[in-house]
Amino acid sequence: MARGTTAALAAGALALTGLVASTAPAGAAERQVYVALGDSMASGPLIPDITGPLACGRSTNNYAHVLAAQLHVAELRDVTCSGAATGHMTSPQHLSLAGVDLGEAPPQFDALSADTTLVTLTIGGNDVGLVGVAKGCATLNPFATPCKDKWTSGGVDQVAQRIDAFAPKLATVLTGIHTRAPHARVVVTGYGLYIKPGGCWPYQPVLGVDADYLQGSVNRLNTTIASQAAAHNATYVDVAGPSTGHDACQAPSAKWLEGYIPTDLAAPLHPNRRGEANYADIIARNLHP
Structure with missing residues (x-):
């Protein structure tokens, strides 16, 4: 066969291959594997039903499970766990x-792999110790010394320092x-509106x-998370803004x-099932604006 004819046949084969690839059926889309990372805000402690290690407080109704169902992912690897900090990645x-x-x-991080297509992350509260700070502020004495005085004595905001130290960890x-x-695709959430x-x-x-x-400390943490997400090719999702009117001061419904004393099946100072479901909706809207 002539050299020119051989070259022509090869070119035609390549063109046909490209045509087949470009007209592949939609059903051949990439398999979706979703990995959920994070702490108790993401795991949903005390919200029925429990899945995974008991101490992780991981619920089948946390935002990861609700979001996975909405997105119809092929596989959800939910490894969120109460008490988790950045070091536990x-x-x-x-x-x-x-x-x-x-x-x-x-x-x-053991749940991550090259076939992962979506990652959500909620982390930082335990690095900063916000729940512990909040618990220490509880008082039924209207004349008590504000706990803010303790955390800002000497003109130094100790909680703010913890938040600033968290940034490089994130x-x-x-x-x-x-x-x-x-x-x-990496999505990082902030923390909610806890109190009006x-x-x-x-x-x-x-x-x-x-x-x-x-x-204000939660808001500072959210700002830090948003800044780090922007700097590291991740999508930041604000859940505090959309939570207006749904903080702990509102009616149970x-x-x-x-x-501090839950009125629903959920841990104190944590999202309830309604909150987790709404967080899932907020994240979904950010995935498909």
């Missing part, structure tokens, strides 16, 4: 409940996600000045977040 997390040793949860986590799941401006003492037993300080 790459190191095991010791688990205990009521003083009973329950072993370890593997590093959350940067490392985001870099690690991209390394292990290079084809995944001025609070609602004594319904939620925290003085007004402390309510504003606590939510309106709350997305429980207060």
Whole structure:
């Protein structure tokens, strides 16, 4: 066969191959694998039903499970766990409940792989210790010294310092996600609106000045998370703004977040089932604006 004829046949074969590839059926779309990482805000402690390690407080009605159902993903790997901090992305997390040793949860990054297509992450609250700070602010004495005074004594905001120190930790986590799941879309959420401006003492037993300080600290953490997400090729999802009118000061039927004494099946100072479902909706809207 002549050299020119051979070349022509080869070119035609390549063109045909390209045509077949470009007209592949929609059903041949990429398999969707969703990995959910994070702490108790994401895991949904005490919300029925429990799945995974008991001490992780992982619910089948947390935002990851609701979102996975909405997106019809092929596989959900939910490794969220109460008490998780940035260090538990790459190191095991010791688990205990009521003083009973329950072993370890593997590093959350173990769930990531090259076939991961979506990652959600909620982390930072435990690095900063916000729930502990909030618990220490509870008081039924309207004349008590504001706990804000303790955390800002000497003109230094200790909680703000913790938040600032968290920023490079989150940067490392985001870099690690991209390394292990290079084809995944990465979504990072903030934390919700826990208490309205001025609070609602004594319904939620925290003085007004402390309510504003606590939510202000949450807002500062959210700003830090948003900044790191923008710097590390991740989508930031604000859940505090859309939570207006659904904070712990509201009626039980309106709350997305429980207060110091829950009125629904959920952990104190954590989202309830309604909150987790709404967070899933908010994330979904950000995925498909």
